[in-house]
Amino acid sequence: MSETAQADAIGGNARSLDRLRRLVARLDDAALSRDLGAGWTVGVALAHLAFWDRISLERWRSWLQSGQMNDLQDATNLVNNATVPEWRTLGPPAIRALVIDAATAVNEAVASGGQSRVDAVSAAGKPRWAHRHLHRMEHIDQIESALASASRAKG
Template sequence: MGAYRLGPEQRVVLRDRLRALADVSDEALCHPVDGEWTVAAKLAHLAFWEARQVGVLEAWRRHGLVPAWWTAEEAHAVNAARLPSWLALPPRVALAQALAAADALDQVMAELPGELLAQLPWRRQEPALHRGEHLDEIERALAARRQLGRTGA
């Protein structure tokens, strides 16, 4: 699959959506999203994977190391192994890590020339799209939480 590169405007939208979570209460950051996952755990997950992407891309750019993308099964195993530590992380720390990793990934992606990006064997298109998928999940969970608060449930 060829690389799909987000434009600067799309990256700003994703970063703004992530930054908007700074206005959410700690209680809301601990709200369940999917099964055992919480909003904060999803943020810690994003921080981990985006930091990994930065490391892989930097090693490729600086040293010519071919990016080694994990299979979906390997990624699921990593997520399962890391989930307890992500759940234990204080919510504001998870958010701060997610913001820092997003900024770092966006900077690396913006600096990579298009011809280099086109050479990458993307498994899931551009890495920042993963951020959008989880922000969608988080925003739906927080909207459901607000709705529950309005109905008194």
């Protein structure tokens, strides 16, 4: 990751949270049920974002308390696959609240750590701990694409 990209974690996180808020505000309950493939819906993708932002928040908290960077190693897909059934049971109000609350909380944690913490996690090979916007934008783009396709199909 370039130095410019590393330096923009806090700003990128803020911009992605703004975009996420706008997306969530315009999603009705039917849109949250829209299929994204592989058993995922828009709601599942948002719950997934909330979950991983919470994981990142806890990683930051743990690091600040212990000085150790704790990681899940290569368990990401295992965790996603194990949690999709629970994410599918969440209702629209819970999904909306969870995704915004989690993104807000982790943004605050990253920002409070300052650039030196962003640089440290990036140097340790864990840039997505700080650059939450990278993950958010992937799923926001995925959701917006699916919604646009559905809108075009309706004609």
